[in-house]
Amino acid sequence: MYVTRLSCPKCSAAYESEKPIQLCECGAPLLVDYDLTKVRGALTKEMLRDREPTLWRYRELLPVKEDKNIICLGEGMTPLLPLKNLGPRLGMPNLYLKDEGIIPTGTFKARGAAVGVSRAKELGVKVLAMPTNGNAGAAWAVYCAAAGIEAVIVMPEDAPPIPRGECAISGASLYLVKGLISDAGKIVARAVADYGWFDASTLKEPYRIEGKKTMGLELAEQFGWEMPDVILYPTGGGVGIIGIYKALLELKEMGWVQGRLPRLVAVQATGCAPIVKAFEENRKESDFWEGAKTCAFGITVPKALGDFLVLDAIYKTDGCAVAVTDDELMEASALLARTEGTFICPEGAANLSAALKLKKTGWIKSEERVVLLNTGSGLKYPETVKVTAPVLMPGDRLPAG
Numbered sequence: 001m002y003v004t005r006l007s008c009p010k011c012s013a014a015y016e017s018e019k020p021i022q023l024c025e026c027g028a029p030l031l032v033d034y035d036l037t038k039v040r041g042a043l044t045k046e047m048l049r050d051r052e053p054t055l056w057r058y059r060e061l062l063p064v065k066e067d068k069n070i071i072c073l074g075e076g077m078t079p080l081l082p083l084k085n086l087g088p089r090l091g092m093p094n095l096y097l098k099d100e101g102i103i104p105t106g107t108f109k110a111r112g113a114a115v116g117v118s119r120a121k122e123l124g125v126k127v128l129a130m131p132t133n134g135n136a137g138a139a140w141a142v143y144c145a146a147a148g149i150e151a152v153i154v155m156p157e158d159a160p161p162i163p164r165g166e167c168a169i170s171g172a173s174l175y176l177v178k179g180l181i182s183d184a185g186k187i188v189a190r191a192v193a194d195y196g197w198f199d200a201s202t203l204k205e206p207y208r209i210e211g212k213k214t215m216g217l218e219l220a221e222q223f224g225w226e227m228p229d230v231i232l233y234p235t236g237g238g239v240g241i242i243g244i245y246k247a248l249l250e251l252k253e254m255g256w257v258q259g260r261l262p263r264l265v266a267v268q269a270t271g272c273a274p275i276v277k278a279f280e281e282n283r284k285e286s287d288f289w290e291g292a293k294t295c296a297f298g299i300t301v302p303k304a305l306g307d308f309l310v311l312d313a314i315y316k317t318d319g320c321a322v323a324v325t326d327d328e329l330m331e332a333s334a335l336l337a338r339t340e341g342t343f344i345c346p347e348g349a350a351n352l353s354a355a356l357k358l359k360k361t362g363w364i365k366s367e368e369r370v371v372l373l374n375t376g377s378g379l380k381y382p383e384t385v386k387v388t389a390p391v392l393m394p395g396d397r398l399p400a401g
Contacts, residue, residue, distance in 0.1 A: 001065040002039050006030040006206050009309060017063070020123045022204050029203035029306050031246065032063050032210055040254045048221065053077040055111055055214035061250060062115060063210050069122040071146045073104040075114045076214055080222040080371075086339040092359060094369040096228070097336075098219060101344055101377030105166060107298075108215065108375045109139035112239060115211030117143035120198060125149060129191055130200040131184030133236070133298050134163030135376060140200060141172035152197065154184040160297060162380045180292060182302050202237035203306045209243045216247030219371065220257055228262050229368035232354055234347035234375055235266035235275055235321075236301035238310035244373075245313035262371075264319035266310055267354040269294035269326060274303060275310055279321035284308050295326045295384060296346040298375065320363065324353035330384065332356075337378075346384055348374030 006015040010028035015021055017032070024030055043060045051057035055076030064070055078100050087095030100108035117140060120128060129152035130140060137153040144151035151172040155164070156179060167174040177184045185201055192199040199205065220227060227248065233241045241264055251257045266275050272292035278285060289302040304310065314321060324332075326346075333349035336342050351372040358364040378384070392398075 001063065002034045002036075002042070002060055003063050004033045004035050007033050018123075020120075020125055020198055021206070022199055029209075029309070030206040032206050034061060034250065036250060036253050045221075045225065045256065055114065055211065055218075058214055058217050061217065061247075062214075063207055064115065064118045064122055066122065069118050071114060071118045071121065071143050073110070073114070073143070073146065075104050075110045077218060078103055080219065081340070081342070083336075083340055086336065089339070090356065090359065091366050092355065092364065092368075092370055094367065095355070096369070096371045097340070097342060097344075098215065098371055098373045099342065099344070100215070100373070100375050101348075101379075105135070105139040105142055106377040106380050107135040107139065107345070108212070108240060108373075109136040110143070111211035111214055112136070112208035113139035113143040113211065116140070116200060116205060116207040117147050117149065119207040119210075120149060120200070120205075121147045125198045127152065127195070128198040128200040129154070129188045131155065131181050131188045132159075132163075133181050133300055134159040135298055135380065136202070137172070137174075138163035138166035141167040141170045144172065145170040152188075152191065154187050156180055156184060160381060160383070162382075180302060181300065182288075202239055202304070209239055209246065212240045212243030213247035213250075214243075215240060215373065216244035217251070219244070220248065220251055223369075225257055227257055227259065228371045230265060230319075230358075230364055230370045231262045231373060232265040232267055232351040232371065233373045234296065234299050234350050235268055235304075235310060236299035236347075237304045238266065238275065238306050240373070240375070241266055241313055242306055242309045245317070261317045264313050264317045265354060265358070266314055266319070266321040267350045268299055268321065268323045269296050269329065269350060270323045271326065272300050272302060273321075273323040274301075275307060276321040276323040278307065278311060279314060284311055286311075296329060296350055297381075298345070298347045299350070320358070322354040322357055324350050324357070328353040333378065333384070342374075343378035344374040345376035345378055345381055348372065348376065
């Protein structure tokens with residue numbers, strides 16, 4: 001393992017990595033640092049060609065020391081799809097979809113869970129607890145089952161039903177709260193203080209980011225180590241955009257990619273857009289968003305612990321933050337399905353709505369390579385598609401065309 005330490009991006013404090021640890025003493029999330037010079041000496045691009053098509057192909061840039069602690073369900077190396085039908089129609093002929101919907105548990109949350117749970121197992125964690133809007137809890141519950149770790153999951157009562165079922169069937173202790181993920185977080189925090197459980201809340205442990213950053217590593221590899229111009233990412237807690245930015249910085253320091261980093265775009269819903277509001281006001285942190293509500297349930301995060309890291313990634317890549325309405329993102333979901341045959345989650349569809357807005361203003365240029373990062377399968381949100389179809393009787397004839 002090439003980890004050197006855990007470091008605080010806010011106060012620069014450093015911590016030893018070989019024991020369970022949560023936040024910095026200043027309250028900020030911790031990041032994993034690597035000896036990238038040694039990584040560069042041990043790993044080459046050519047070596048990746050013969051490795052398994054999972055995120056563990058980047059072992060030297062991940063924090064798990066021993067193979068026996070790796071919990072792998074085949075996560076990673078999701079397809080990068082050129083939108084050949086829709087892109088030219090929208091004036092974006094180089095439009096791509098990175099589709100995380102085919103990953104285990106059906107969302108990108110499996111990446112963070114795979115690395116986070118594997119490292120928790122290595123560090124001797126027996127019980128972990130976390131609040132969730134649904135999909136993260138489902139992913140962590142599944143990986144905890146494989147690792148032999150007890151999982152305690154708290155989610156809002158109106159969270160989608162499928163992630164609830166995933167938690168229950170995998171043996172997690174599941175609780176529902178009449179409120180938002182922020183309310184679930186307070187309940188988990190009290191339990192962690194009372195019982196000494198490991199807190200796996202977003203960014204309250206350092207290793208979820210390391211799993212999510214593999215999306216950035218894969219994008220670089222899939223583009224032949226030539227970076228795209230723009231990456232749009234649906235942003236709730238923001239771990240993915242933080243991780244992608246971290247991955248690209250590490251690759252650049254290793255000399256594996258050159259030039260300007262992609263402009264990162266944080267996409268939110270108008271019913272919960274704290275990052276967008278902070279960006280528009282040129283601030284470094286966001287305020288709590290009162291009355292948060294959107295059909296894109298996964299990005300209903302009123303206040304992200306790592307908001308300052310999300311905003312920093314946006315500012316330093318000359319990116320931006322955009323909010324779209326629920327109607328806009330649902331129209332985008334249907335458009336993608338009709339033209340490309342992709343049934344993606346509402347959060348992922350929000351990216352297309354945002355890209356259309358940015359193309360209209362000229363912020364995205366026609367010749368630029370643009371990536372929409374779809375974070376999950378639409379199959380996990382059956383309630384978002386209303387179906388009405390004619391009912392036939394036996395022997396009826398179908399109308400022509």
